[in-house]
Amino acid sequence: MNRPQMLCIAGGGTGGHVMPALALADAARSKWPDLKVQFIGAERGLEARLLPERGESVLLLAMHGIKGAGLLQKIRVLGLELPKAVLSIRRSWKGARPDLLVGVGGYASVSGVLAALTASVPVVLYEQNAMPGLVNRRLARFCDHIMLGFTAAASKLSTRAHIAVTGNIVRNSIGAIRWKCHQPPCLLVMGGSQGARILNESVPDACSLLAQKGRSFTVTHIAGSDAEARRSAINSYAKAGVKAEVLPFCDDMPAFYAGGDLLIARSGAMTVSEAAMCGMPAIYVPLPHAADDHQRHNALAQQGGAKIMDQKHISASRLALEIEALLFDSEGLAAMSEEALQQAPLDAVQKQLEVLSLYLGKAGSKP
Numbered sequence: 001m002n003r004p005q006m007l008c009i010a011g012g013g014t015g016g017h018v019m020p021a022l023a024l025a026d027a028a029r030s031k032w033p034d035l036k037v038q039f040i041g042a043e044r045g046l047e048a049r050l051l052p053e054r055g056e057s058v059l060l061l062a063m064h065g066i067k068g069a070g071l072l073q074k075i076r077v078l079g080l081e082l083p084k085a086v087l088s089i090r091r092s093w094k095g096a097r098p099d100l101l102v103g104v105g106g107y108a109s110v111s112g113v114l115a116a117l118t119a120s121v122p123v124v125l126y127e128q129n130a131m132p133g134l135v136n137r138r139l140a141r142f143c144d145h146i147m148l149g150f151t152a153a154a155s156k157l158s159t160r161a162h163i164a165v166t167g168n169i170v171r172n173s174i175g176a177i178r179w180k181c182h183q184p185p186c187l188l189v190m191g192g193s194q195g196a197r198i199l200n201e202s203v204p205d206a207c208s209l210l211a212q213k214g215r216s217f218t219v220t221h222i223a224g225s226d227a228e229a230r231r232s233a234i235n236s237y238a239k240a241g242v243k244a245e246v247l248p249f250c251d252d253m254p255a256f257y258a259g260g261d262l263l264i265a266r267s268g269a270m271t272v273s274e275a276a277m278c279g280m281p282a283i284y285v286p287l288p289h290a291a292d293d294h295q296r297h298n299a300l301a302q303q304g305g306a307k308i309m310d311q312k313h314i315s316a317s318r319l320a321l322e323i324e325a326l327l328f329d330s331e332g333l334a335a336m337s338e339e340a341l342q343q344a345p346l347d348a349v350q351k352q353l354e355v356l357s358l359y360l361g362k363a364g365s366k367p
Contacts, residue, residue: 003096005032005360008121010040010112011104012047016268020128021047021104022054023169027349032361038098040089040112047108059092061085063107082111089115097121100359103143105133113139122359125161126352128168128269130297132156145355149269149345150301166352167345168273173254175346179279179337181261181330187323188260188280189221190250196266198311199285200229203264204236204244205316210324211240217327219244220256262327264319267299267308275306276344281336282306283322285314305340 007028012018018041025037039058041047051058063081089111101116103109104126116123123143127136130150140146140159148154149168157163187207191199200223207219219237223230223246230246237244250256257263257278265271267284275282282302286295288311299308309322326332 004034004036006036006038006096006098007356007360008038008040008098008101008112008116009104010101010116011106011109012039012041012045013106013108014268015046016128016270017104017106017109018045018047018050019171019270020126020169021102022050023171023349024102024104024126024352025056026171027169027353028356028360031353035360038092040108042106042108045106045108059089061088061108061111063111082114085111086115086118090119093119093121100124100356102126102356103136103139104128105136110135110139113143117142124355124359127153128273129153129294130269130301131292131294133291133294145358147352147355149273149348150298152297152301164351164355166355167348168269169348169352170270170274170277170345171253174257174274175277177254177257177278179261179281179333179340181333182259184216184218185261185327185330186218186220186259187327188256188263188265189219189223190256190263190265190271191222191224196224196285196287197226197229198314199264199266200224200226200233202314202316202319204233204240204242206319206323207242207244208236208240209316209320211242213324215324215328217242220259221246222250222256223248225249261333262323264323267295267302269294269298272298272302272306273345273348276302276340277346279305279337279341279344281326281333281340283309283326285309285311288312302340302343305336305343 009021039051041060042063043060100122102124103113125136125143125146128149130152132153140157140161143161145162147164147166151165154163189203223233234246263280263282267286284299284306286299
């Protein structure tokens with residue numbers, strides 16, 4: 001007797017992994033309405049909140065990272081937590097194995113990929129960054145396909161897997177937004193799902209300098225989970241007389257992008273891809289300690305539609321000069337917007353579904 005096919009998506013931790021996982025799941029269910037989707041994530045990741053809120057089927061694992069960890073934690077994670085997680089996944093598949101597993105990155109992605117490989121489940125890796133992470137560089141040689149968010153990543157991989165440069169899949173609600181000029185202009189600030197201290201501290205001070213010069217503008221600032229950082233930013237904007245909305249997290253990203261004229265942000269893969277899809281001019285401040293400097297590689301892939309500022313060179317005065325040169329030049333912003341759209345992954349959904357179609361949507365699976 002046939003059963004509905006099942007897609008398993010493993011990974012998470014940050015919005016940069018969770019959001020493309022959700023976008024991919026939604027696209028797959030739109031193409032194959034009977035498809036079942038199961039997620040594998042980490043108890044400590046953003047997915048532990050977002051996925052249950054959406055009513056998704058998710059297996060949450062007790063996993064820790066090893067980046068920057070001491071020897072004892074590395075031994076515990078690799079020798080105990082990882083094997084235990086793989087066994088938990090295999091047990092969850094006892095009734096029926098998935099027809100395909102897609103690893104999107106993060107702690108849980110490793111467990112999911114290893115479980116799939118040991119269960120003879122086809123594996124597709126999805127690497128969002130222009131510089132592939134170490135884990136995906138290692139796992140790629142054992143997998144069937146790897147989907148890349150940026151063309152530049154292909155030259156960084158040594159693998160026999162089929163490589164498809166698909167672009168990063170962006171939620172339809174965000175992809176439908178297009179940049180437009182506002183009066184007064186609105187500055188968007190975003191440091192990723194964890195926030196960015198340098199942006200939380202320097203942007204309000206830069207805005208204060210602009211306000212002192214008589215510049216009129218508004219700010220929407222996603223400051224992250226640090227309550228003290230949010231309070232400080234709110235006070236700084238209020239003291240400067242700048243109308244600003246400071247949020248810990250934004251649940252309505254389409255509205256966030258739709259309301260802005262210029263974005264200042266870290267250059268995570270999904271931030272860069274979402275901004276390009278909206279035609280959003282940007283100033284990127286790559287996280288200097290990101291693994292393999294991948295955020296700089298992401299920002300470099302968006303030349304023309306964005307400027308890059310090194311964190312070590314950021315001060316309130318320099319940032320104010322950069323913001324002023326861009327935010328109040330509507331013609332210049334419009335030109336940047338056109339450049340950004342030329343880099344946008346407009347057909348990422350179609351290309352990723354073409355890869356998934358090699359494993360899904362054929363004859364119904366059997367138990």
